[in-house]
Amino acid sequence: MYLPEIWILVAAGGVALFAGVVKGAVGFAMPMIMISGLASFLPAEQALAGLILPALVTNLIQALRQGLSAAWGTVRDYRALLIVLCGTIVVAAQLVPILPQAVMLLLLGVPIVAFALSQLAGLQLRIPARRGGRAEIMAGLVGGFFGGIAGVWGPPVIALLISRAADKRESVRVQGVVYLLGSVMLLAAHLRSGVANATTLPLSVVLTVPACLGMWLGFALQDRLDAERFRKWTLIVLALTGVNLIRRALTF
Template sequence: MSHLLAVNPALVLVSVLVFASAGVVKGLVGFGLPAISMGLMTVFVGVEKAMVLILWPTFLTNLWQGVSGGNLSFLLKRLWPFLVAATVSLSVGTFVLTQVAEGAADLLLGGLMVAYAVPLLRGVVLTLSPAQVVPVGVVAGLLNGVFSGLTGAFTVPGVMYLQSLGLRRDELIQAMGLLFLVSTIALAASLGSFGLMGGNEALASLALVVPALSGVWIGQKIRRNVSEANFRRLILGAILVLGLYLIPLGVWRLW
């Protein structure tokens, strides 16, 4: 797979299982691959190497998700200010990553996820007026980019913003794919500019595309049997679980 993983067969097996499982979650709800794989692989290889390992699986799964669905033109016209903002601010987060204590970003991100998911699961509805869509989108995009550079996870607050637009399930899935795709490209460029893009890790990342895509395919098969209402609850549940996962992970890494 590469020198990084080939020297340790147990690490190869762990990596395959992590990316396959994360792929299933992504195929089911449209996100989660970077957060899950990043969090778990950090335990074994450290945060900077884990961030490189997620790049190829994240890029190719999001390319698949972002360009398929038949809504590309509509979504780009509606979301371009948000997507641009999420891209240009990501390098700020990567810079901060090199300066702050390990685990602080995970703790903050997990707390935001829980704070968002709990009230919506209890019936609170977030919607934006037409006049709010662009300014809120720019702010959400800027914050999303910073958190993406810090944690390698592209979810907060971008997915929350996209959910508030009232998109249909297929539109929401494709919109998340576009957000994650541009964020992955920006993350790769940012890691390279800060000298964090190791060759062995990049080769291992490419090899891990296979289990990740296999997991996505399985998750998509399951998703076809889920209703629109249940799908939205599933997304909120996934955000809550990811948040509850990241909080103790952040505490552990800070410790």
């Protein structure tokens, strides 16, 4: 179904606003919400390009919320994860222009549905904490692959933090720093791959505004919300949008 330009913009802005609210409230899930939502009515490559700048700017805000020295300490402590993640993003991103649309939609939809359903079922993905360097490399490889092709690298990072029993402040800060550097590499990689270009980036610039507004609203609502109920409904929305992406892939 063809959507007029204005309705595409309004729908995309709504997705970015909602993704920003969720990120502000719980600290993650923006890329998953944006890629699944945008790809429901935009080509997968354009949806991927659309999330790049909103993710970059909101991750910068999250990473520096506790100060520059705390952020730099995270870079030092998690350097193995960051090096592997960023390198894998660059490699995986070059696959996007050559992947068929149906394959792209499946690679977007299946992990999102799997993550959402596992969380709704109460399962916690954990990476063995023994030999921490190997755990970081594993998280970096998996996160970097899906980050490069879909802009989504959160679940392996969260699994690593759970395994290390990171407290809330450390968890939010580490996610912000990791996602920020990943976002920078994603932008650089897709400038090279051609996905981010003069045609696709203007939408990404526009979507940064509702994403940041949503994040501010999420910060304001953080202490007032029933966090568990909010998280549950967010996961349900993610699962439904992921199923829709799979449906689109199978009807190509």
